Amino acid sequence: MNIVVCIKQVPDSMEVKINPKTNNLDREGIKSVMNPFxxxxxxxxxxxxxxxGGKVTVISMGPPQTESxxxxxxAMGCDEAVLLSDRAFAGADTIxxxxxxxxAIEKxxxxxxxxxxxxxxxxxxxxQVGPGIAERLQIAQITFVEKEEILGNKIQARRELEDGYEIVEASLPVLITITDKINTPRYTKPINIMKAAKKKITVWNLKDxxxxxxxxxxxxxxTQVCRLYIPQPKGKAEIFEGEAEALCDKLLQKLIKDKVI
Known part of the structure; x- marks a missing residue:
């Protein structure tokens, strides 16, 4: 069983800021991590x-620091790692x-x-990136998977939906996008971190x-992102205090006065 995992380096989501002058993400001094999903x-x-059994190869596209x-x-247990890095790749959208x-997967x-x-x-x-890869490789895809099972040369997966779930089967090869409900990622042992530091990472550029x-x-x-901005709050919040029955009446009168209802 040969498995490829595509991963991305992202800024720590709790620390993301927007530069007020450029309206772009300000990544300076921000810790970068593996995308949680x-x-x-x-x-x-x-x-x-x-x-x-089999082999797991991990691939990521990004600048040299993506190596981390x-x-x-x-260190978690992958067998091989490939970094796709070239200045020509910068500014890429999902397509x-x-x-x-x-x-790279074809290579x-x-x-x-x-x-x-x-x-x-x-x-x-x-x-969009996962489905885009499947479309380019002309293979089946199952998205938003919260549980899966290998059944011979097929895979059965449970897809998360807004109002429930559905069970889907697909023949291999297949691309699957994973939710955070499927498992809890393992912690890496110090000895494995030291071993990973010595392993070779294959680097491919545009020419390769x-x-x-x-x-x-x-x-x-x-497609291009022209700017990012944080929506400004409209007005101020009004807080009502008191007993539940009185609060309901106050809220109702307020909504009628503001022509919400």
Whole structure:
């Protein structure tokens, strides 16, 4: 069983700030971490490897410092790690990102049976990269998975929906996006962290992947984020105090006065 896990380095979501002058994310001095949903995806891949055998390869696209989360993945139990890094990849939207990741997966020596991704990245929340990879590779995809089971050459998964869930089956190869309900990622042991620090990480750039420059990075991105901003609060909150029955009456009169109802 050959499994690929696509992970992303994101700023710590609790520390993200927006530069008031540029209206862009201000990452300076902000700690970067592995996208939480990707860590769940990684954990699920390792559990399948432990129960069914095989190999887990982790891939990430980003600047050289992205190596830190790849080493974290190696310390958790991954067998190989690949970093896709080139200045030409910078500024990529989900379309250009999925293109590079798909071509990198195709370049791997072993045929891939399952591709795992987190359901979304916490810095962008689009949830589009995983499905984009599946579409480019022309394989089945199951999104928002909260439970899965390998059944021979098929996989059965339970998808999380807004008002419940559904059970879906797909033949391998398949791409699956994972929610945080599926598992609890393992902690890395100090000895494994030290071993991971010595392991080789394969680095591929634009030339290694033999990609046309017009299809990657900003050049290959038909969508662009012009600016980010924090919506300003409208008015002030009004707090009512007192007994429940009196409070209900006060709230009702307030809503009528403000023509809400």
């Amino acid at each position: 990707d860590k769940n995806a990684l954990e699920e891949a390792l559990r399948i490897k432990e129960s069914h 989360i790849l080493r974290e993945a190696l 250009a990102t999925s293109y590079v990741l798909a071509r 791997l020596q072993d045929k891939t049976d399952i591709i795992f991704c987190g359901k979304q990245a916490v810095d962008a929340d689009t949830g 992947l033999d990609l046309p420059e017009e299809k990657v990075g900003q050049n290959g991105s038909p």
